[in-house]
Amino acid sequence: MTVQELPGATAYPAWRLRTDPAPLLPDPEPYRVLGTEAAAGLDRELLLRLYDALVHGRRFNTQATALTKQGRLAVYPSSTGQEASEVAAALVLEERDWLFPSYRDTLAAVARGLDPVEALTLLRGDWHTGYDPRERRIAPLSTPLATQLPHAVGLAHAARLAGDDVVALAMVGDGGTSEGDFHEALNFAAVWRAPVVFLVQNNGFAISVPLAKQTAAPSLAHKAVGYGMPGRLVDGNDAAAMHQVLSEAVRRARTGGGPTLIEAVTYRMDAHTNADDATRYRADAEVEAWRAHDPVRLLERELTGRGLLDEERRDAATEAAESMAADLRGRMNADPLLDPMDLFAQVYAAPTPQLREQSEQLRAELEAEAGR
């Protein structure tokens, strides 16, 4: 029964009624393609592209994690186990579209084509954003939770006002859905019919707090209903399902259909960051159960079963990933050159008199240091 069909609905003033026929409620079970009959209809080239990206992404995650152990990264919030939704998010976007990643979504930025070293600048501690967001159409990695979501809405809204068919895809974790900015962004997007896709990666935990302590909703996708946008529940480890659902939401946004909320049900195989001890809040058995549902293995199984992946192809993907990792290691092992005077360069368009004074003070300190 829709709102319009409720008894006495005609008594409501017209402005209270929503006439969009798109179904709002998500299916009770996450949408899956791999391992089902529907997989037979999937495009071979797309599957292989997803496979390469997954192998690449997994290697990127293990390499970045290793770099934290070597002290080359200050921190790395790994997305191992979540590669399917990370790469799908990047691959469904056109060049003109924008990606709004959270701090865990470095991989999505890399899968979109960003140089891994530029993507890791923030986590390395060498400035905050290592690339030009406008040039790459990738917003800075957002550390505060959900605050990048209203940015995505504003950008998408501005693009639509300009007549550009640009879509913004905004990523957030399960914990981020509890923040006020999540609510405000979804509400704005729905009211403005902004071309935005919200992708919630539900990886089970907000650091240590499980989903059951985060929300009482049947699913995070259900939250869409209250805003008047469709909510979709997807198996976040199924790269093909992620690609399909995200593509459909992007198409809907691009053609004026408004925003969609997608919940990718997935699992964070590693700890929150290298500073976290995940054994305190979850059982090994749970982690092992999810390991059997690994996104790379899932797709590999499908491809092998259908005779689409031979050893040669698999080796090629592994080799490409290894060479990316070697290049990343090599370049991350070089110490970055930082100019302390850059501290003052971009606080304002032109430094205030106060900052000019302070920059002179630092310059004198540096000169004294050099002369010592």
Add this chain to the structure above:
Amino acid sequence: MAQALQRAMRDAMAEDPTVHVMGEDVGTLGGVFRVTDGLAKEFGEDRCTDTPLAEAGILGAAVGMAMYGLRPVVEMQFDAFAYPAFEQLVSHVSRMRNRTRGALPMPIVVRVPYGGGIGGVEHHSDSSEAYYMATPGLHVVTPATVPDAYGLLRAAIASDDPVIFLEPKRLYWSKAEWSPDAPATVEPIGRAVVRRAGSSATLLTYGPSVPVCLEAAEAARDEGWDLEVVDLRSLVPFDDATVCDSVRRTGRAVVVHESAGFGGPGGEIAARVTERCFHYLEAPVLRVAGFDLPYPPPMLERHHLPGVDRVLDAVARLQWEAQS
């Protein structure tokens, strides 16, 4: 003043199609203070937009709009209603240029009607400038006169940096030798002006306290005080040159503002003046501020707001030699 602000937005919107006004009630109603009156009709609802009632969402959306090349002018309906937007302001608006090394400037103006004296009930009379001043990356500007309301808002909209534009509510209806058709000039941000020249002490003030200080200066003439009144106009950047030039000439200074004294702008200003003018000072720099309490109910606000008498008392205390 409301009319001058409105004309500033109208002129800016007419000249630059990327200027967008947005906020709660700014469209059809023209804002609760009517500052945006007529803009939606003239420029369309896409350029003067009634948003959902959500300050973080409004400012957050403005960030995204600025990322796409627009110049949003955001209205926060009242000072204390702007607090939900603080995270966007502090975590994103103020530092986006810095964290992207100049790639994403934030040419956003946040208009905040602020201060008391209009009989507003709770949460309608805060002076929140100290919070904004303490956030690097923001400009903080507040006009006290009608021509400045126009000139400074034009400069704020033209600025490539985020500007917190504090509008003294109780001056919205103040009139001056200014008509909507008069030629209007843009005033650069960051310059204080001497509103009244004097020789025996300097009153350093801004926004709603400027008329109070001018009145106090007139009253002090009878006591033999020739007071100089400096209208700061911009709290960030701060015009040390104009302020120090005045204080060095007069040798005495009082900072006057409505917001709470402890941790307030006056402490920063007094410290700056002391650091730079110590050898010229005949007395400590004094502060006249609102009491250190949540803004009081309207029936008591006259006891809280620094008025002429409190300013004069401070001026009398500048007779440091006689006391010591």
